[in-house]
Amino acid sequence: MRVKICGITKLEQGQAIANMGATALGFICFPKSPRYITPENIRNIVDKLPKNIDKIGVFVNPEIDLLSEIIINTKLNGIQLHGDESPEFCNQLRQSIPNNIEIIKGLRIKSRLDLTRANIYKNYIDTLLLDAYHPDQFGGTGKTLNWKILDEFYPTFPWLLAGGLTPENVTEAIQKFILVSQAKIKFNHNFCGIDLSSGVETTPGDKNLVKVKKLFDSLAKLKIEEK
Numbered sequence: 001m002r003v004k005i006c007g008i009t010k011l012e013q014g015q016a017i018a019n020m021g022a023t024a025l026g027f028i029c030f031p032k033s034p035r036y037i038t039p040e041n042i043r044n045i046v047d048k049l050p051k052n053i054d055k056i057g058v059f060v061n062p063e064i065d066l067l068s069e070i071i072i073n074t075k076l077n078g079i080q081l082h083g084d085e086s087p088e089f090c091n092q093l094r095q096s097i098p099n100n101i102e103i104i105k106g107l108r109i110k111s112r113l114d115l116t117r118a119n120i121y122k123n124y125i126d127t128l129l130l131d132a133y134h135p136d137q138f139g140g141t142g143k144t145l146n147w148k149i150l151d152e153f154y155p156t157f158p159w160l161l162a163g164g165l166t167p168e169n170v171t172e173a174i175q176k177f178i179l180v181s182q183a184k185i186k187f188n189h190n191f192c193g194i195d196l197s198s199g200v201e202t203t204p205g206d207k208n209l210v211k212v213k214k215l216f217d218s219l220a221k222l223k224i225e226e227k
Helices: 011-020 039-046 064-074 087-096 170-177 209-220
Strands: 002-006 024-028 054-059 078-081 102-109 127-132 159-161 178-181 184-187 191-196 201-203
Touching: 002 054, 002 209, 011 024, 011 039, 011 209, 039 054, 039 064, 054 064, 054 102, 064 087, 078 087, 087 102, 127 191, 159 170, 170 178, 170 191, 170 209
Parallel strands: 002 024, 002 191, 024 054, 054 078, 078 102, 102 127, 127 159, 159 191
Antiparallel strands: 178 184
């Protein structure tokens, strides 16, 4: 299962979280965010992280040329779009960056109607991310997504769950998207992992390593098998 910890701003915390078992770290490239980190500082951290961990830049309504420049300069291997980017924008972006760069599209979900937008992105992105809706903020709010509206959500490509996840509620959330068969626990609904930020922080951008450890202790109890 993918475990992405977003809003990394400090090298030592990024390294510690990677060593605990995170499969991806997210860096906020949106200047208005309290978790914003400059491209130069991203590069300094990325250079000192394990090679096998995904390094994802999070952008909000970016210009493609600027985004492409940041990706090259920082050595990020993934892009998360967390604004109002259209499928057409995602398609243009795909044509402008190397094929090995993952594109994640974040959608802020308020109702089941919002979920109908998911599959229109399927030909232009690699992974979907579902976050809680907030009228004024693009993410990292700590607000929990209403998991009940995902009961009949069957996207045609992998997706990550975000929105108010914490070490205390993460197993309850994941259990809604797993299938128990012949005493084995596997993923269902094309669910592939989780994304946390505020749920493992002391303050925005300052990760609480005690909370992060508690998160991985909780996940270890699930003993999920990949499909």
